[in-house]
Amino acid sequence: MAVAIERDELSAGELRAAARRSKDVAQARRLLALALVLEGASRTEAAAAAGMDRQTLRDWVHRYNEEGLEGLSDRQRPGRPSRLSEEQKAELAELVEEGPDVAVTGMVRWRCVDLQGEIKVRFGVDLSERQVERVLKQLDFTRLSVRPRHPKADEAAQEAFKKVFPALVKAALPAEAQDKPLEIWFQDEARIGQKGTLTRIWAKRGSRPRARRDTRYEWAYLFGAVCPERGVGAALVLPQVNAEAMNLHLEEIGRSIAPDAHAALVIDGAGWHSPTAIRPPNNVTLIYLPPYAPELNPVENVWEFLRANNLALRIYETYDAIVDACCTAWNSLIATPARLTSITQRKWATAS
Structure with missing residues (x-):
């Protein structure tokens, strides 16, 4: 004996509309079968149109009467209980x-x-x-490549640096910069050259994909600095890394700061960053990171992105080819401010 569809809150047309909205294919088929019944089709015809038999349609009518639309979805099976508590x-x-x-x-x-x-x-x-x-x-674990960590890194000092960063910046600013708009910048250098880097690619499971890698030793140094909040950067490609090169980069950063603004530039403690060796422009104040703390410098993530997407798996025949590749890679990232900000923005790196 056929079971009557007792619910009357949805018409045949509304059941069809619900089937169109549903992302569950099985539920959509059952909704269409019920709609056909309400439109006057026989149970045999409705069941056949939905790819089921009459008894199965009868069971789904029972579920619909009791639970409504939710009853037409498959219930998740509990499966075998975990052997670990x-x-x-x-x-x-x-x-x-x-x-x-x-x-x-x-x-x-x-x-x-x-x-x-x-x-x-x-x-x-x-x-x-x-x-x-x-x-x-x-437990939400997966296999990931590890990041290097210096054995002398002090995680407590890094956490303390993040907590006191606004106060540190305020204390470092000169008196004439206290009332100016403040920008937070980060700076670092990367060595790019013929003995390049490899990166991950899509490949067949079980295969060991091969890629070209040069063995020569021509290098250039990409000096990069970014302001995450504005989504802008300043870079130079130079043949050497030393205090003279750093001063050139500082001048480039100074020209990239917004008019009438002042910048707090976060840098690491490399030898060529010594306060006695470099001369920041008047609109730049230097903030030094704790020792062995590259994790706190988001420009490290810029280098990772550029190597993975622009600079890896390449052969450079000349120094000029390296310079061109660095310039193209940097400019392509700077041309997408939203992406630059997403890579480099840190919640703790604010002036307040």
Whole structure:
């Protein structure tokens, strides 16, 4: 016996409209079947048009009567319960984040097979490597390339620098700049040359893609500075990196600052950045980063972006070719201020 469609809040036309809006193909088919029934089609015809049999259509009518539109979507199956408790997963996540103790394990990184053994010893649960990988993905872990960290880096000093940055800038500004509009700039240098860099590319799983890489030693130095808030930058490509070159770059930065504004320029403690060796223009005040803290300089991310998208996997025959490539790469990024800002903006790098 056919089950009547008891709900009357939606007409056949409104059910069809709901089917058009639905992103769930299965739900859309069921909505169309119900619409056909309301329009007078037989249950057999409606079921056939929606790719189901009469009994299945009858079941969906029951669900619609009880739950409305939501009842026409497939319920997510609970699946097999996890063999690790939430507490065990939390402990596993902490273990992965800390990494292995080389002195104890003899390993410098965790592999799934290593964690498989740790899980067996710690929790008495025997998982396959694939199951371990699945658990790691559930815990929001994935395989990433690590960033280098200097052994003398002081993370506490870096956090303190970020917290006191506005006060540090205010204290460093000369009296004549206190009432001027203030811009925050960051500066760094990158060596670009024939012995270039490689980058990631799309390739077939299991393959080992090859790319050309030069072995010669001609270099140029790209001096770059950015103002994230304005989405602008200033750069020079020079044959050497020294105090004289840095002074030329400081002059270029000074010309790029907005009229009547003053800039706090954040730089690292490289030897050619010594206060006794460089002469910033009158509209620039230098702010020095803590030692061994490239993580705090967003220009490092600019170099990473340019190498990955413009400067890697290339062969440069001459020094002039290197200079041209650097100029083209820098100008292409500066031509997209929104992208430059997204790469370099930091919440802590404000004057207030």
